[in-house]
Amino acid sequence: MIEHYSQNIQNVIQREIFNSNTSIKVVVAWFTNNLLFQPLLMKLMCGVTVDLILNKDDINLSTENEIDFNLFIQKGGCIHWNETSKLMHEKFCIIDDRVVISGSYNWTNKAEYNDESITLFRDEVATVQFYNNSFARLAEQYPISMECCTSKPSYRKEKCPIKQPPYTKLNFYNSVLIRDSYHHTYIFANESEDGLFALLDNQTFLPKTEYMFGEIPSYDAIYYKNEENTIWIKGETAWGLFDCKNLEFVVSPQFDSVVACNAHHNCYFVQQNGKYGAYNSKGEKLLNCEYDELKDLSWSGIRIKKYNKYGLFYTWDKTNLIPCDYDSVKHLENNYSYILEKDGKFAVTYKGVLVTAAIFEDYKYNYDYSSSIIVRMNGKYGLCYEDKQVLKCEYDELKINSPIKHNGKYGIVLGDGNIVLDFIYDEIKSYKGRYYVIKNAKYALYNSENHRLNNRWVDTEEAIRREVDMENMVKVFASMRPLELKNFI
Numbered sequence: 001m002i003e004h005y006s007q008n009i010q011n012v013i014q015r016e017i018f019n020s021n022t023s024i025k026v027v028v029a030w031f032t033n034n035l036l037f038q039p040l041l042m043k044l045m046c047g048v049t050v051d052l053i054l055n056k057d058d059i060n061l062s063t064e065n066e067i068d069f070n071l072f073i074q075k076g077g078c079i080h081w082n083e084t085s086k087l088m089h090e091k092f093c094i095i096d097d098r099v100v101i102s103g104s105y106n107w108t109n110k111a112e113y114n115d116e117s118i119t120l121f122r123d124e125v126a127t128v129q130f131y132n133n134s135f136a137r138l139a140e141q142y143p144i145s146m147e148c149c150t151s152k153p154s155y156r157k158e159k160c161p162i163k164q165p166p167y168t169k170l171n172f173y174n175s176v177l178i179r180d181s182y183h184h185t186y187i188f189a190n191e192s193e194d195g196l197f198a199l200l201d202n203q204t205f206l207p208k209t210e211y212m213f214g215e216i217p218s219y220d221a222i223y224y225k226n227e228e229n230t231i232w233i234k235g236e237t238a239w240g241l242f243d244c245k246n247l248e249f250v251v252s253p254q255f256d257s258v259v260a261c262n263a264h265h266n267c268y269f270v271q272q273n274g275k276y277g278a279y280n281s282k283g284e285k286l287l288n289c290e291y292d293e294l295k296d297l298s299w300s301g302i303r304i305k306k307y308n309k310y311g312l313f314y315t316w317d318k319t320n321l322i323p324c325d326y327d328s329v330k331h332l333e334n335n336y337s338y339i340l341e342k343d344g345k346f347a348v349t350y351k352g353v354l355v356t357a358a359i360f361e362d363y364k365y366n367y368d369y370s371s372s373i374i375v376r377m378n379g380k381y382g383l384c385y386e387d388k389q390v391l392k393c394e395y396d397e398l399k400i401n402s403p404i405k406h407n408g409k410y411g412i413v414l415g416d417g418n419i420v421l422d423f424i425y426d427e428i429k430s431y432k433g434r435y436y437v438i439k440n441a442k443y444a445l446y447n448s449e450n451h452r453l454n455n456r457w458v459d460t461e462e463a464i465r466r467e468v469d470m471e472n473m474v475k476v477f478a479s480m481r482p483l484e485l486k487n488f489i
Helices: 009-018 034-045 069-074 125-141 219-223 461-479 482-488
Strands: 002-005 023-028 049-055 078-082 091-095 099-103 118-122 176-179 185-189 197-201 230-234 239-243 248-255 257-260 268-272 275-279 285-291 293-296 301-306 309-314 321-326 328-331 337-342 345-350 362-365 372-377 380-385 388-395 403-406 409-413 419-425 427-431 434-439 442-447
Touching: 009 034, 009 091, 009 099, 009 118, 023 034, 023 125, 034 049, 034 069, 049 125, 069 078, 078 125, 091 125, 099 125, 248 268, 268 285, 275 293, 285 293, 285 301, 301 321, 309 328, 309 337, 321 337, 345 362, 345 372, 372 388, 388 403, 409 427, 419 427, 419 434, 427 461, 434 461, 442 461
Parallel strands: 023 049, 049 078
Antiparallel strands: 002 118, 023 091, 091 099, 099 118, 176 185, 185 197, 230 239, 239 248, 257 268, 268 275, 275 285, 293 301, 301 309, 309 321, 328 337, 337 345, 362 372, 372 380, 380 388, 403 409, 409 419, 427 434, 434 442
């Protein structure tokens, strides 16, 4: 069987990892996604052998990488590091020698927000053999570093040493361990006995519930724990939200699938009869199951799709829902703003609030002024800042914190729409990082740090430039240490 995926790739990989029984072999250039790493640790604790082949570079070994490769080795995993100058750019995973996942998706945090795709091969013998041969070739080419692991790779006869999982004395060797936010309650799924699940609280078992634990939830649902101590689990036929403290469902099992939203850790996408909705960890319904698609766009925005049109839902405020009336939704990087397109015109939103209707012909976004969006209508430019349009579209040109011309005169506008230099000047020039204005053949300095004009006017351009040179020299002297200043003099 062959399946193709271009959405929710992380959850597809998590599902296959949780379903593994004997071995997992991962070959990727870069590995920074902790939501894929933690399931591997859990499987090591359950006796599954796990091998990684990675590039030993600044990305994988960065201090910003949350993944603890030393812990992985301590748990019995094996890592083959590519320490050569040649880039290893393979991306595939082999599970139980019967499932292969291959495609453009690196196991990184960034990949989840890129346009990526994978192909999943299940019980395709020739494909599995091809990738097993590729893995063996790479494993021989990049031997295990003695600094990291002294055991043999799992595909050879001698397997990696596997540390016993915790609480084996309670005969839960084949269990999957899930820890809540308070770090004292544990859920065990023990398919080897009766398929039920139990709770362990302070070393004492609580009675098993009557609900079947038919499938391990995606790791997102486990990882994003919260003060409510709830977790999505699957009964015999459907998913529901279970309260680990009160041992009851707060949302009854009724959904075909559940995945966690990456844009907000307290939001989960549910699927029912081919339609999608959303809930939070309290069991409160955020979106009805009526949408054809839900896509998290980061910064707490969710793109919703219905009847081939798009809208926007902002997870921080359940009331901020923009209906599916638009042709596209685009998130602006490092910003709470989104651009909605309809019939070739653009609308601006901020934190889920519609700032304007789709009336603009074009827009410009500057990363340095992340809450400011320059918009154009009828050939004129205006400015939107956060949840307001602060400047009407009446300017021939518009730049932020730079001289612009309006009605034949020059001025300066800040990113929030504040006009710090009125449009009354004949010209504004730049000299050595400073601006000076010209009005009626007189010259004065503008301080871009405090956005004030020096009211000391001079008669010549040479004089104003000498003033700039003098101020720059004063700054140089002020930055010198006493000994440096003495030597300079």
